[in-house]
Amino acid sequence: MGGLMRRLNFIKNTSRPRRAALGVLVLAAVISVTSGQQLEADAATEYYIGGMAAGFALPAGGAEIVELNSVAGDGETRRPAEEAGMRAGDLICAADGAAIDSIAGLNAALEKCGGKSIRFTVLRDGERLQVSVQPLLDAKTGKWKIGVLIRDTLSGIGTITYIEKGSLHFGALGHGIGEGASPDMTGAKVFACSVIGVNKGTRGRAGELKGLFHHETTIARAELFCGTGLFGTFESGYDLSACRTAEIAPVSEAVIGKAVIYSTVDGRESKPYEIAIAKVDANDRDNKNFVIKVTDEALIAETGGIVQGMSGSPILQNGKLIGAVTHVFLNDPTRGYGISIERMMTGERERR
Incomplete structure:
Protein backbone atom coordinates (compact mmCIF):
# COMPACT_ATOMS: atom_id res chain seq x y z
CA MET A 1 0.00 0.00 0.00
CA GLY A 61 -7.67 -21.66 -1.09
CA GLY A 62 -4.77 -24.00 -0.43
CA ALA A 63 -2.24 -24.82 2.29
CA GLU A 64 -0.56 -21.59 3.36
CA ILE A 65 2.94 -21.88 4.81
CA VAL A 66 3.04 -20.14 8.17
CA GLU A 67 6.54 -21.25 9.17
CA LEU A 68 9.44 -23.32 7.84
CA ASN A 69 11.02 -25.86 10.20
CA SER A 70 13.28 -28.89 10.44
CA VAL A 71 12.49 -32.58 9.98
CA ALA A 72 14.47 -35.04 12.13
CA GLY A 73 15.09 -38.16 10.07
CA ASP A 74 17.10 -41.31 10.77
CA GLY A 75 20.61 -39.94 11.20
CA GLU A 76 19.99 -36.57 9.53
CA THR A 77 18.04 -33.39 10.08
CA ARG A 78 17.00 -31.31 7.09
CA ARG A 79 14.69 -28.47 6.10
CA PRO A 80 13.32 -29.84 2.81
CA ALA A 81 10.89 -27.05 1.91
CA GLU A 82 13.34 -24.26 2.75
CA GLU A 83 16.18 -25.99 0.89
CA ALA A 84 13.94 -26.21 -2.20
CA GLY A 85 13.15 -22.48 -2.10
CA MET A 86 9.76 -22.36 -0.42
CA ARG A 87 9.03 -19.36 1.79
CA ALA A 88 6.68 -18.47 4.62
CA GLY A 89 3.57 -16.97 3.06
CA ASP A 90 3.63 -19.27 0.01
CA LEU A 91 0.28 -20.87 -0.76
CA ILE A 92 0.61 -24.52 -1.81
CA CYS A 93 -2.06 -25.05 -4.49
CA ALA A 94 -1.12 -28.42 -6.04
CA ALA A 95 1.18 -31.45 -5.69
CA ASP A 96 2.24 -33.22 -8.90
CA GLY A 97 -0.68 -31.51 -10.65
CA ALA A 98 -3.35 -32.56 -8.12
CA ALA A 99 -5.12 -29.68 -6.38
CA ILE A 100 -4.35 -29.04 -2.70
CA ASP A 101 -7.00 -27.12 -0.76
CA SER A 102 -6.49 -28.25 2.82
CA ILE A 103 -4.11 -29.65 5.43
CA ALA A 104 -5.61 -33.10 4.83
CA GLY A 105 -4.90 -32.78 1.10
CA LEU A 106 -1.24 -31.98 1.69
CA ASN A 107 -0.88 -34.87 4.15
CA ALA A 108 -2.43 -37.23 1.60
CA ALA A 109 0.02 -36.08 -1.10
CA LEU A 110 2.97 -36.66 1.25
CA GLU A 111 1.72 -40.10 2.22
CA LYS A 112 1.27 -41.01 -1.44
CA CYS A 113 4.72 -39.88 -2.55
CA GLY A 114 6.60 -42.81 -0.96
CA GLY A 115 9.67 -40.63 -0.50
CA LYS A 116 9.88 -39.48 -4.12
CA SER A 117 10.36 -35.81 -4.98
CA ILE A 118 7.10 -33.85 -5.23
CA ARG A 119 6.58 -31.01 -7.69
CA PHE A 120 4.51 -28.39 -5.85
CA THR A 121 2.65 -25.48 -7.38
CA VAL A 122 2.83 -22.48 -5.06
CA LEU A 123 1.33 -19.01 -5.29
CA ARG A 124 3.68 -16.21 -4.27
CA ASP A 125 2.93 -12.51 -4.73
CA GLY A 126 0.32 -13.35 -7.36
CA GLU A 127 2.68 -15.56 -9.39
CA ARG A 128 2.42 -19.35 -9.72
CA LEU A 129 5.75 -21.14 -9.25
CA GLN A 130 6.86 -24.76 -9.54
CA VAL A 131 9.01 -26.03 -6.65
CA SER A 132 10.33 -29.60 -6.38
CA VAL A 133 10.82 -30.84 -2.81
CA GLN A 134 12.41 -34.08 -1.60
CA PRO A 135 10.47 -35.19 1.54
CA LEU A 136 12.25 -36.71 4.54
CA LEU A 137 10.87 -39.58 6.64
CA ASP A 138 10.32 -38.30 10.17
CA ALA A 139 12.04 -40.69 12.58
CA LYS A 140 9.50 -40.13 15.36
CA THR A 141 6.21 -40.40 13.43
CA GLY A 142 7.28 -42.53 10.48
CA LYS A 143 5.61 -40.06 8.09
CA TRP A 144 7.01 -38.16 5.12
CA LYS A 145 7.40 -34.46 5.85
CA ILE A 146 8.75 -31.39 4.10
CA GLY A 147 9.22 -29.15 7.17
CA VAL A 148 6.38 -26.65 7.03
CA LEU A 149 3.76 -25.41 9.46
CA ILE A 150 0.59 -24.62 7.52
CA ARG A 151 -2.96 -23.38 7.81
CA ASP A 152 -5.90 -23.88 5.47
Whole structure:
Protein backbone atom coordinates (compact mmCIF):
# COMPACT_ATOMS: atom_id res chain seq x y z
CA MET A 1 0.00 0.00 0.00
CA GLY A 2 3.04 2.24 0.06
CA GLY A 3 4.29 4.32 2.93
CA LEU A 4 1.39 6.76 3.31
CA MET A 5 -1.68 4.62 3.91
CA ARG A 6 -2.66 1.08 4.75
CA ARG A 7 -5.73 -0.93 3.85
CA LEU A 8 -7.49 -2.07 7.02
CA ASN A 9 -6.94 -5.81 6.59
CA PHE A 10 -8.20 -8.46 8.97
CA ILE A 11 -6.83 -8.28 12.46
CA LYS A 12 -5.84 -11.55 14.05
CA ASN A 13 -8.26 -13.59 16.10
CA THR A 14 -6.90 -14.33 19.59
CA SER A 15 -8.00 -17.97 19.30
CA ARG A 16 -5.23 -20.32 18.18
CA PRO A 17 -5.30 -20.98 14.40
CA ARG A 18 -5.63 -24.53 13.13
CA ARG A 19 -2.11 -25.88 12.65
CA ALA A 20 -0.40 -28.97 11.34
CA ALA A 21 3.32 -29.86 11.45
CA LEU A 22 3.95 -30.50 7.89
CA GLY A 23 -3.33 -16.99 3.37
CA VAL A 24 -3.62 -14.18 1.62
CA LEU A 25 -4.53 -13.70 -2.24
CA VAL A 26 -5.92 -10.46 -3.66
CA LEU A 27 -8.89 -11.38 -5.79
CA ALA A 28 -9.13 -8.97 -8.71
CA ALA A 29 -12.80 -8.34 -9.32
CA VAL A 30 -14.37 -6.73 -12.36
CA ILE A 31 -16.54 -3.93 -11.03
CA SER A 32 -19.35 -2.64 -13.20
CA VAL A 33 -20.70 0.91 -13.04
CA THR A 34 -23.93 1.10 -11.06
CA SER A 35 -26.89 2.05 -13.22
CA GLY A 36 -29.08 4.94 -12.15
CA GLN A 37 -32.10 2.64 -12.12
CA GLN A 38 -30.42 0.17 -9.77
CA LEU A 39 -29.23 2.94 -7.46
CA GLU A 40 -32.76 4.34 -7.20
CA ALA A 41 -34.04 0.86 -6.27
CA ASP A 42 -31.35 0.51 -3.58
CA ALA A 43 -32.03 4.00 -2.22
CA ALA A 44 -35.68 3.11 -1.63
CA THR A 45 -34.63 0.17 0.59
CA GLU A 46 -33.95 0.54 4.30
CA TYR A 47 -30.82 -0.95 5.84
CA TYR A 48 -29.81 -1.76 9.37
CA ILE A 49 -26.64 0.16 10.16
CA GLY A 50 -23.83 -2.16 11.19
CA GLY A 51 -20.69 -1.14 13.03
CA MET A 52 -20.55 -4.40 14.99
CA ALA A 53 -17.29 -6.39 14.94
CA ALA A 54 -17.52 -9.87 13.44
CA GLY A 55 -15.14 -12.82 13.22
CA PHE A 56 -14.65 -14.30 9.76
CA ALA A 57 -13.32 -17.81 9.06
CA LEU A 58 -12.67 -18.34 5.34
CA PRO A 59 -11.04 -21.10 3.29
CA ALA A 60 -7.47 -20.14 2.38
CA GLY A 61 -7.67 -21.66 -1.09
CA GLY A 62 -4.77 -24.00 -0.43
CA ALA A 63 -2.24 -24.82 2.29
CA GLU A 64 -0.56 -21.59 3.36
CA ILE A 65 2.94 -21.88 4.81
CA VAL A 66 3.04 -20.14 8.17
CA GLU A 67 6.54 -21.25 9.17
CA LEU A 68 9.44 -23.32 7.84
CA ASN A 69 11.02 -25.86 10.20
CA SER A 70 13.28 -28.89 10.44
CA VAL A 71 12.49 -32.58 9.98
CA ALA A 72 14.47 -35.04 12.13
CA GLY A 73 15.09 -38.16 10.07
CA ASP A 74 17.10 -41.31 10.77
CA GLY A 75 20.61 -39.94 11.20
CA GLU A 76 19.99 -36.57 9.53
CA THR A 77 18.04 -33.39 10.08
CA ARG A 78 17.00 -31.31 7.09
CA ARG A 79 14.69 -28.47 6.10
CA PRO A 80 13.32 -29.84 2.81
CA ALA A 81 10.89 -27.05 1.91
CA GLU A 82 13.34 -24.26 2.75
CA GLU A 83 16.18 -25.99 0.89
CA ALA A 84 13.94 -26.21 -2.20
CA GLY A 85 13.15 -22.48 -2.10
CA MET A 86 9.76 -22.36 -0.42
CA ARG A 87 9.03 -19.36 1.79
CA ALA A 88 6.68 -18.47 4.62
CA GLY A 89 3.57 -16.97 3.06
CA ASP A 90 3.63 -19.27 0.01
CA LEU A 91 0.28 -20.87 -0.76
CA ILE A 92 0.61 -24.52 -1.81
CA CYS A 93 -2.06 -25.05 -4.49
CA ALA A 94 -1.12 -28.42 -6.04
CA ALA A 95 1.18 -31.45 -5.69
CA ASP A 96 2.24 -33.22 -8.90
CA GLY A 97 -0.68 -31.51 -10.65
CA ALA A 98 -3.35 -32.56 -8.12
CA ALA A 99 -5.12 -29.68 -6.38
CA ILE A 100 -4.35 -29.04 -2.70
CA ASP A 101 -7.00 -27.12 -0.76
CA SER A 102 -6.49 -28.25 2.82
CA ILE A 103 -4.11 -29.65 5.43
CA ALA A 104 -5.61 -33.10 4.83
CA GLY A 105 -4.90 -32.78 1.10
CA LEU A 106 -1.24 -31.98 1.69
CA ASN A 107 -0.88 -34.87 4.15
CA ALA A 108 -2.43 -37.23 1.60
CA ALA A 109 0.02 -36.08 -1.10
CA LEU A 110 2.97 -36.66 1.25
CA GLU A 111 1.72 -40.10 2.22
CA LYS A 112 1.27 -41.01 -1.44
CA CYS A 113 4.72 -39.88 -2.55
CA GLY A 114 6.60 -42.81 -0.96
CA GLY A 115 9.67 -40.63 -0.50
CA LYS A 116 9.88 -39.48 -4.12
CA SER A 117 10.36 -35.81 -4.98
CA ILE A 118 7.10 -33.85 -5.23
CA ARG A 119 6.58 -31.01 -7.69
CA PHE A 120 4.51 -28.39 -5.85
CA THR A 121 2.65 -25.48 -7.38
CA VAL A 122 2.83 -22.48 -5.06
CA LEU A 123 1.33 -19.01 -5.29
CA ARG A 124 3.68 -16.21 -4.27
CA ASP A 125 2.93 -12.51 -4.73
CA GLY A 126 0.32 -13.35 -7.36
CA GLU A 127 2.68 -15.56 -9.39
CA ARG A 128 2.42 -19.35 -9.72
CA LEU A 129 5.75 -21.14 -9.25
CA GLN A 130 6.86 -24.76 -9.54
CA VAL A 131 9.01 -26.03 -6.65
CA SER A 132 10.33 -29.60 -6.38
CA VAL A 133 10.82 -30.84 -2.81
CA GLN A 134 12.41 -34.08 -1.60
CA PRO A 135 10.47 -35.19 1.54
CA LEU A 136 12.25 -36.71 4.54
CA LEU A 137 10.87 -39.58 6.64
CA ASP A 138 10.32 -38.30 10.17
CA ALA A 139 12.04 -40.69 12.58
CA LYS A 140 9.50 -40.13 15.36
CA THR A 141 6.21 -40.40 13.43
CA GLY A 142 7.28 -42.53 10.48
CA LYS A 143 5.61 -40.06 8.09
CA TRP A 144 7.01 -38.16 5.12
CA LYS A 145 7.40 -34.46 5.85
CA ILE A 146 8.75 -31.39 4.10
CA GLY A 147 9.22 -29.15 7.17
CA VAL A 148 6.38 -26.65 7.03
CA LEU A 149 3.76 -25.41 9.46
CA ILE A 150 0.59 -24.62 7.52
CA ARG A 151 -2.96 -23.38 7.81
CA ASP A 152 -5.90 -23.88 5.47
CA THR A 153 -8.27 -21.35 7.02
CA LEU A 154 -7.94 -17.56 7.21
CA SER A 155 -9.49 -15.97 10.27
CA GLY A 156 -9.76 -12.35 11.19
CA ILE A 157 -11.95 -9.57 12.47
CA GLY A 158 -13.68 -6.86 10.50
CA THR A 159 -16.76 -4.65 10.71
CA ILE A 160 -20.25 -5.21 9.31
CA THR A 161 -21.34 -2.22 7.22
CA TYR A 162 -25.05 -2.87 6.65
CA ILE A 163 -27.77 -5.51 6.74
CA GLU A 164 -30.65 -5.12 4.28
CA LYS A 165 -34.09 -5.23 5.91
CA GLY A 166 -36.16 -8.18 4.80
CA SER A 167 -33.52 -10.18 2.91
CA LEU A 168 -30.88 -9.82 5.70
CA HIS A 169 -28.17 -9.59 3.04
CA PHE A 170 -25.08 -7.93 4.51
CA GLY A 171 -21.91 -6.23 3.34
CA ALA A 172 -18.67 -5.86 5.30
CA LEU A 173 -15.04 -4.64 5.09
CA GLY A 174 -15.34 -2.45 1.96
CA HIS A 175 -12.19 -3.87 0.35
CA GLY A 176 -10.65 -7.14 -0.81
CA ILE A 177 -9.50 -9.64 1.79
CA GLY A 178 -5.83 -9.63 0.80
CA GLU A 179 -3.59 -12.45 -0.29
CA GLY A 180 -4.86 -15.98 0.20
CA ALA A 181 -8.62 -16.44 0.49
CA SER A 182 -10.36 -18.88 -1.84
CA PRO A 183 -13.23 -17.77 -4.11
CA ASP A 184 -14.96 -21.00 -3.01
CA MET A 185 -16.87 -19.91 0.09
CA THR A 186 -17.97 -23.42 1.09
CA GLY A 187 -17.51 -23.67 4.83
CA ALA A 188 -16.99 -19.93 5.32
CA LYS A 189 -18.44 -18.73 8.63
CA VAL A 190 -19.16 -15.45 10.37
CA PHE A 191 -19.06 -15.46 14.17
CA ALA A 192 -20.03 -13.05 16.91
CA CYS A 193 -16.94 -11.25 18.19
CA SER A 194 -15.96 -9.18 21.22
CA VAL A 195 -13.30 -6.47 21.09
CA ILE A 196 -11.12 -7.02 24.15
CA GLY A 197 -8.35 -4.49 23.62
CA VAL A 198 -6.75 -1.89 21.35
CA ASN A 199 -3.24 -1.27 20.11
CA LYS A 200 -3.45 2.47 19.49
CA GLY A 201 -2.37 3.85 16.16
CA THR A 202 0.57 6.25 16.11
CA ARG A 203 2.32 8.17 13.36
CA GLY A 204 4.08 5.61 11.15
CA ARG A 205 2.39 2.54 12.69
CA ALA A 206 -1.18 1.36 12.15
CA GLY A 207 -3.02 0.37 15.31
CA GLU A 208 -5.37 -2.59 15.63
CA LEU A 209 -8.29 -3.92 17.61
CA LYS A 210 -7.86 -7.14 19.56
CA GLY A 211 -10.81 -9.47 19.25
CA LEU A 212 -12.14 -12.74 20.56
CA PHE A 213 -14.32 -15.05 18.45
CA HIS A 214 -17.45 -16.56 19.96
CA HIS A 215 -17.27 -19.81 18.00
CA GLU A 216 -20.50 -21.04 19.54
CA THR A 217 -22.43 -18.16 17.94
CA THR A 218 -22.62 -18.13 14.14
CA ILE A 219 -24.32 -14.89 13.12
CA ALA A 220 -24.21 -15.05 9.33
CA ARG A 221 -23.28 -17.01 6.24
CA ALA A 222 -20.51 -15.62 4.02
CA GLU A 223 -21.27 -16.13 0.33
CA LEU A 224 -18.95 -13.90 -1.73
CA PHE A 225 -15.90 -11.72 -1.44
CA CYS A 226 -14.53 -9.40 -4.08
CA GLY A 227 -12.58 -6.18 -4.37
CA THR A 228 -15.31 -4.17 -2.61
CA GLY A 229 -15.89 -6.38 0.42
CA LEU A 230 -17.38 -9.52 1.89
CA PHE A 231 -21.07 -10.33 1.37
CA GLY A 232 -23.57 -12.86 2.63
CA THR A 233 -26.76 -13.35 4.66
CA PHE A 234 -27.41 -12.92 8.38
CA GLU A 235 -29.12 -15.61 10.43
CA SER A 236 -32.85 -14.96 10.74
CA GLY A 237 -32.69 -15.24 14.52
CA TYR A 238 -30.07 -12.50 14.96
CA ASP A 239 -31.45 -9.64 17.08
CA LEU A 240 -31.26 -6.39 15.10
CA SER A 241 -33.77 -4.49 17.23
CA ALA A 242 -31.08 -2.20 18.68
CA CYS A 243 -29.71 -1.25 15.26
CA ARG A 244 -30.81 2.04 13.71
CA THR A 245 -32.01 2.00 10.12
CA ALA A 246 -31.26 4.31 7.23
CA GLU A 247 -31.54 4.65 3.49
CA ILE A 248 -28.47 4.90 1.29
CA ALA A 249 -27.36 7.97 -0.61
CA PRO A 250 -25.17 8.19 -3.73
CA VAL A 251 -21.73 9.75 -3.60
CA SER A 252 -23.18 12.74 -5.46
CA GLU A 253 -25.06 13.68 -2.26
CA ALA A 254 -21.93 13.55 -0.08
CA VAL A 255 -20.47 16.92 0.88
CA ILE A 256 -17.37 18.13 2.66
CA GLY A 257 -18.22 18.52 6.33
CA LYS A 258 -19.51 16.62 9.36
CA ALA A 259 -20.38 12.93 9.25
CA VAL A 260 -20.55 9.92 11.59
CA ILE A 261 -19.05 6.43 11.61
CA TYR A 262 -20.32 3.46 13.62
CA SER A 263 -17.67 1.16 15.11
CA THR A 264 -17.09 -1.26 17.98
CA VAL A 265 -13.88 -0.56 19.90
CA ASP A 266 -14.83 -2.21 23.20
CA GLY A 267 -17.00 -5.25 23.84
CA ARG A 268 -19.80 -5.94 21.35
CA GLU A 269 -21.66 -2.62 21.25
CA SER A 270 -21.44 -0.42 18.16
CA LYS A 271 -21.31 3.33 18.87
CA PRO A 272 -21.38 6.47 16.69
CA TYR A 273 -18.25 8.62 16.42
CA GLU A 274 -17.90 12.03 14.79
CA ILE A 275 -15.73 12.48 11.70
CA ALA A 276 -15.31 15.07 8.97
CA ILE A 277 -15.31 14.35 5.25
CA ALA A 278 -12.37 16.30 3.83
CA LYS A 279 -12.60 15.25 0.18
CA VAL A 280 -15.08 13.55 -2.14
CA ASP A 281 -13.92 11.77 -5.31
CA ALA A 282 -16.83 10.07 -7.07
CA ASN A 283 -14.62 8.72 -9.86
CA ASP A 284 -11.93 6.94 -7.82
CA ARG A 285 -11.81 3.22 -8.71
CA ASP A 286 -9.57 2.11 -5.81
CA ASN A 287 -12.18 2.17 -3.03
CA LYS A 288 -11.04 5.66 -1.98
CA ASN A 289 -14.03 7.87 -2.71
CA PHE A 290 -13.71 9.83 0.53
CA VAL A 291 -10.89 11.28 2.59
CA ILE A 292 -12.09 11.30 6.19
CA LYS A 293 -10.73 12.67 9.47
CA VAL A 294 -11.70 11.46 12.93
CA THR A 295 -12.73 14.44 15.09
CA ASP A 296 -14.31 12.51 17.97
CA GLU A 297 -12.08 13.02 21.02
CA ALA A 298 -13.34 9.85 22.74
CA LEU A 299 -12.40 7.67 19.73
CA ILE A 300 -8.99 9.35 19.39
CA ALA A 301 -8.31 8.76 23.09
CA GLU A 302 -9.34 5.09 22.79
CA THR A 303 -7.70 4.09 19.48
CA GLY A 304 -5.62 7.00 18.22
CA GLY A 305 -8.02 7.31 15.28
CA ILE A 306 -8.64 4.68 12.59
CA VAL A 307 -7.16 1.24 13.29
CA GLN A 308 -7.14 -2.19 11.67
CA GLY A 309 -10.37 -4.02 12.40
CA MET A 310 -12.47 -0.90 11.73
CA SER A 311 -12.62 -1.61 8.00
CA GLY A 312 -16.27 -1.68 6.99
CA SER A 313 -17.37 0.84 9.64
CA PRO A 314 -20.40 2.54 8.05
CA ILE A 315 -20.21 6.26 7.21
CA LEU A 316 -23.43 8.27 7.58
CA GLN A 317 -24.07 11.84 6.57
CA ASN A 318 -27.38 13.67 6.97
CA GLY A 319 -28.90 10.46 8.30
CA LYS A 320 -28.09 8.39 5.21
CA LEU A 321 -25.55 5.62 4.62
CA ILE A 322 -22.97 6.91 2.13
CA GLY A 323 -20.00 4.56 2.52
CA ALA A 324 -17.58 2.59 4.68
CA VAL A 325 -14.10 3.09 6.15
CA THR A 326 -11.37 1.23 4.22
CA HIS A 327 -7.87 2.67 4.86
CA VAL A 328 -5.82 4.57 7.42
CA PHE A 329 -3.06 7.08 6.67
CA LEU A 330 0.15 5.80 8.26
CA ASN A 331 1.49 9.32 8.76
CA ASP A 332 -1.72 10.42 10.52
CA PRO A 333 -3.96 7.73 12.08
CA THR A 334 -6.82 10.22 12.49
CA ARG A 335 -7.16 10.32 8.70
CA GLY A 336 -8.12 7.66 6.17
CA TYR A 337 -10.14 6.69 3.13
CA GLY A 338 -13.66 5.44 2.62
CA ILE A 339 -15.50 3.70 -0.21
CA SER A 340 -18.85 5.00 -1.47
CA ILE A 341 -21.80 2.75 -0.69
CA GLU A 342 -22.88 2.35 -4.31
CA ARG A 343 -19.40 1.20 -5.31
CA MET A 344 -19.30 -1.21 -2.37
CA MET A 345 -22.70 -2.59 -3.35
CA THR A 346 -21.49 -3.66 -6.78
CA GLY A 347 -20.29 -6.73 -4.86
CA GLU A 348 -23.74 -7.20 -3.35
CA ARG A 349 -25.29 -7.25 -6.81
CA GLU A 350 -22.64 -9.72 -8.01
CA ARG A 351 -23.60 -12.01 -5.10
CA ARG A 352 -27.22 -12.00 -6.29
